[in-house]
Amino acid sequence: GGPIRHYREPLRFREEDERIIAETDQTVFDEDESWVTRWRRRRRDSDSKLSLMTGGSYNRVEGLAVHGGPSVRRTTSWGDVRVNAYGILRTVDHWEWTSRNVGHDVTAQVGLGRPGTIAIGARAFDIVSPVEAWQLRDAEVGLASFFLHRDYRDYWARHGGSAYLVLRGGETFSFTPAYSEERWSALPERDPFTLFRGGQQWRPNPVTDEGRFRLTSARVAYDTRTDVDDPSSGWHVVADVEHGRSAAVRLAPAPVEVRAPASEPVDVEYTRVFLDARRYNRVSPDGQLNLRLVAGGWVDGDELPIQRRFALGGAGSLPGYDFRRPPSKDVLLCAGVDVAGRPGLCERMVVAQIEYRGTLAFRFSSEGGFDEEEDKRWWRLNYSRKGEWVVFFDAGRGWLVGPRSGDLQYGRGTLPGLSTFRTDVGAGLDFELIGFFVAKSVSDAKIPANFFIRLRHRF
Numbered sequence: 001g002g003p004i005r006h007y008r009e010p011l012r013f014r015e016e017d018e019r020i021i022a023e024t025d026q027t028v029f030d031e032d033e034s035w036v037t038r039w040r041r042r043r044r045d046s047d048s049k050l051s052l053m054t055g056g057s058y059n060r061v062e063g064l065a066v067h068g069g070p071s072v073r074r075t076t077s078w079g080d081v082r083v084n085a086y087g088i089l090r091t092v093d094h095w096e097w098t099s100r101n102v103g104h105d106v107t108a109q110v111g112l113g114r115p116g117t118i119a120i121g122a123r124a125f126d127i128v129s130p131v132e133a134w135q136l137r138d139a140e141v142g143l144a145s146f147f148l149h150r151d152y153r154d155y156w157a158r159h160g161g162s163a164y165l166v167l168r169g170g171e172t173f174s175f176t177p178a179y180s181e182e183r184w185s186a187l188p189e190r191d192p193f194t195l196f197r198g199g200q201q202w203r204p205n206p207v208t209d210e211g212r213f214r215l216t217s218a219r220v221a222y223d224t225r226t227d228v229d230d231p232s233s234g235w236h237v238v239a240d241v242e243h244g245r246s247a248a249v250r251l252a253p254a255p256v257e258v259r260a261p262a263s264e265p266v267d268v269e270y271t272r273v274f275l276d277a278r279r280y281n282r283v284s285p286d287g288q289l290n291l292r293l294v295a296g297g298w299v300d301g302d303e304l305p306i307q308r309r310f311a312l313g314g315a316g317s318l319p320g321y322d323f324r325r326p327p328s329k330d331v332l333l334c335a336g337v338d339v340a341g342r343p344g345l346c347e348r349m350v351v352a353q354i355e356y357r358g359t360l361a362f363r364f365s366s367e368g369g370f371d372e373e374e375d376k377r378w379w380r381l382n383y384s385r386k387g388e389w390v391v392f393f394d395a396g397r398g399w400l401v402g403p404r405s406g407d408l409q410y411g412r413g414t415l416p417g418l419s420t421f422r423t424d425v426g427a428g429l430d431f432e433l434i435g436f437f438v439a440k441s442v443s444d445a446k447i448p449a450n451f452f453i454r455l456r457h458r459f
Contacts, residue, residue: 012171016073046074055088055105055127057142060151060202062128063092063192067105079111088127092190100187103127119166126159128187131208131307132344134276134294135316140455149197152314152323154343156208156307157185162215176219183212184307186252189341203324206341209305211249211265217242225280229456230432232288236278244305245269252306255337257408258345258400259303270301272308278459286359288388292459297348298401298412304347309334311344312396312422315452317351319394319439320424322450331397331420334408346398353459355392360429387431392458394439395423430457 012023048070055067069086088103089095109121130141131154145151160182167175189205219240225231248265274296281289294317298304313332314323321332324342334346399416400409407420422444428437435454441447 048072051084051086055086056130057138057153058146058192059128059130059141059153059155060145060189060192061092061155061187061205062090063190065090065103065128079113082109082111083107090128092192117168119168120164121166122161122163124161125182127157128155129158129307130155132310134274135314137455140315143455145192145194147195149194149200149202151203152316154206154208154307154341155187157183157187159183159185172222172224174219174221176221178215178217178219180215180217181212182215183210184208184305185210204341206306206339206343207252208307208343209249209252209268211246211268213244213246215242215244231280232282233280236280237276239273239275239277241271241273241299242308243269243271243301244308249305253339254306254345255335255339257336257405258334268302268305270304270308271299272297272304273299288357290355290357290459292353293350294353294396295348295350297346306343306345309344310346310349310398312346312349312351312398315437315450315454317394318396318422318424319426319437319450319452320441321422321444321447329406329408331399331407331416331422334398334400336408344398345400347401349396349398351394351396353392353394355390355458357388357390357430360387360389387429389427390430390435390437390458391425391427392439393423393425395421397421430454432456 013020014023050069051071052066052068055065056062058064066089067086069084072083074081085106086104088105090101093101095101103126105123105125105127107121107123109119111119133153136152141152160180162178162180162182164176164178186208187205189202191202217240219238222235222237225234225236246268249268250265251262253261275294277293279291283289296310311324311333312318313321313325318332325332329336333342333344335342397416397420401412402409404410404414407416410416423442424439425442426437426439428435433456435457437454438449438451440449
């Protein structure tokens with residue numbers, strides 16, 4: 001019963017800082033508007049502020065990286081202009097003012113059209129970047145480091161500048177080509193404060209390749225999710241290709257089966273691709289089937305630098321296997337000997353994840369009162385919380401590229417057999433903001449089950 005209303009036209013809007021601005025015909029300046037009205041409109045759509053915020057995650061290299069500086073945005077009749085100029089101070093070593101603890105990240109961007117269908121920007125930076133940021137979120141890595149003295153990423157320093165172009169096709173598609181020149185440097189682990197296990201040693205931050213690189217890249221993003229944090233249906237696809245070259249690279253130590261050592265700087269030129277494709281499907285009012293495929297690796301040229309390689313294992317990829325498990329001739333790290341920090345050395349990798357979600361509701365009630373007939377008090381607890389039960393399956397592996405050698409190295413046009421993939425199964429309870437899971441390896445039955453906690457959903 002009741003009336004039915006059909007709204008034909010969607011309300012299109014854009015988010016700018018903390019405001020939602022409608023994209024309607026009213027945003028176009030009317031010729032009859034007075035200059036005062038136009039000035040007030042532009043004033044409302046523009047701002048300047050001084051920001052102080054954290055950047056990235058709490059980790060064993062920086063501690064907490066605090067970003068501070070001015071942020072300016074101006075909206076015009078033809079587009080907008082944005083400038084963010086942040087200095088970076090790292091909390092490790094008690095905020096000591098040294099070259100390792102100070103950095104910067106400055107971005108200037110000009111957007112053309114409404115809503116910003118074309119944008120041109122430039123960036124200058126002196127930052128610390130994580131290796132393989134796709135597995136876990138910044139908040140998850142930061143909390144594990146701060147509370148548990150466990151850092152689930154590796155890091156290297158990047159200092160340079162870049163220029164980029166952003167082309168948007170509506171609200172769902174973007175294409176971003178970029179060019180940058182930057183110096184890559186290895187970083188040692190430090191000893192930032194942790195709430196627990198402060199007396200333990202951190203896992204060493206692996207030594208990475210060093211040199212001045214010129215990078216040409218392109219990134220494509222396609223996003224039709226119903227909600228970013230809690231999607232019920234839609235696609236989320238990110239793909240990028242990177243071509244890097246350097247005339248003098250100081251190679252980090254690596255096992256001889258991974259690459260040949262070099263005592264002098266060498267020329268390096270490589271091409272690398274990466275794909276993260278997710279599909280969310282609502283199959284019933286209470287059920288959801290989600291799929292994810294992540295693949296990446298070497299395509300052409302010389303061998304990949306250490307910081308552009310891969311590893312699997314841990315809560316973000318194959319949770320049935322420990323993160324950076326002890327080295328062996330294994331397809332998760334592609335290392336046959338123990339290298340400091342146990343870096344990921346695989347030149348290619350692929351992992352597939354599938355999960356099914358069902359609704360789980362907890363309802364209790366709590367009320368207080370007095371029963372006159374029985375002369376006693378009674379009470380009930382009132383509580384209602386919606387959650388989801390989850391079952392999942394994962395499969396994946398990494399490998400090296402070259403002449404066929406055992407189960408670790410395959411030709412450039414060869415995909416390892418499915419029987420060589422590592423697999424696990426698991427289940428858990430997901431309460432949207434936090435989830436509790438257990439996973440067990442299937443391909444290696446002797447490995448015990450792992451319990452882990454995730455913020456938000458697994459993917």
